[in-house]
Amino acid sequence: MSIAEAAPRTADVSAPLLPALVERWSPRSFDPTVGIDDVALRSALEAARWSPSANNSQPWRFIVARRGTEAFTTIVENLAGFNKAWASSAAVLVVAAAEVVDEDGNERRWAVYDLGQAVAHLTVQAHHDGLHAHQMGGFDAEGLRTAFGLEERFVPTSVTALGVLGDPEALPEPLRSRESAPRTRRALEEIAVVH
Ligand SMILES: Cc1cc2nc3c(=O)[nH]c(=O)nc-3n(C[C@H](O)[C@H](O)[C@H](O)COP(=O)(O)O)c2cc1C
Numbered sequence: 103m104s105i106a107e108a109a110p111r112t113a114d115v116s117a118p119l120l121p122a123l124v125e126r127w128s129p130r131s132f133d134p135t136v137g138i139d140d141v142a143l144r145s146a147l148e149a150a151r152w153s154p155s156a157n158n159s160q161p162w163r164f165i166v167a168r169r170g171t172e173a174f175t176t177i178v179e180n181l182a183g184f185n186k187a188w189a190s191s192a193a194v195l196v197v198a199a200a201e202v203v204d205e206d207g208n209e210r211r212w213a214v215y216d217l218g219q220a221v222a223h224l225t226v227q228a229h230h231d232g233l234h235a236h237q238m239g240g241f242d243a244e245g246l247r248t249a250f251g252l253e254e255r256f257v258p259t260s261v262t263a264l265g266v267l268g269d270p271e272a273l274p275e276p277l278r279s280r281e282s283a284p285r286t287r288r289a290l291e292e293i294a295v296v297h
Pocket residue numbers: 126127128129185236237238239240241260285
């Protein structure tokens with residue numbers, strides 16, 4: 103049974119949305135035999151580049167590694183155990199680091215906010231281009247900092263797996279079941295007060 107047959111992955115929205123926002127979801131099943139072409143990868147990164155940021159400070163850096171490279175292996179080694187189990191099948195892993203202090207030693211107060219927004223744009227563009235993205239917070243930030251020689255003022259904040267959807271049957275349990283578990287959200291009225 104395909105994922106779509108087991109449970110729809112599209113969002114149960116209460117208002118019309120852009121197609122990519124309705125359809126986007128975070129799979130753990132990636133096809134380990136397929137890569138991402140240069141154009142699609144560049145588009146995803148370009149979307150991050152053009153996202154807004156406080157004072158246009160652009161407080162983000164990305165370490166981008168294709169499967170099969172030494173950098174990819176290094177990133178996988180620094181993922182938390184359960185993330186290692188699935189994310190190593192992704193075509194690309196993107197470490198996103200926030201520049202929390204500028205070159206003059208001043209705090210960049212909105213750096214993590216800005217970085218998150220940049221990664222959000224990356225994921226939506228990737229989805230629009232037929233890819234899937236899955237962000238992770240489960241990784242060893244200090245391990246990545248050391249491995250890639252990042253300065254202290256850059257904080258590795260997320261790792262995003264990018265790739266083409268794979269067969270959920272190839273996942274170990276409980277990840278396989280989670281792949282078709284219902285996607286839920288709080289009601290809009292619970293999270294937003296409209297005056
Ligand atoms: C900052 C952040 C950290 C996350 N960390 C992990 C993680 O370590 N492992 C994982 O499998 N999913 C992780 N996720 C994915 C979320 O669990 C997922 O986005 C959420 O359940 C909503 O599902 P959806 O993206 O399919 O709508 C993370 C997502 C975000 C935004």
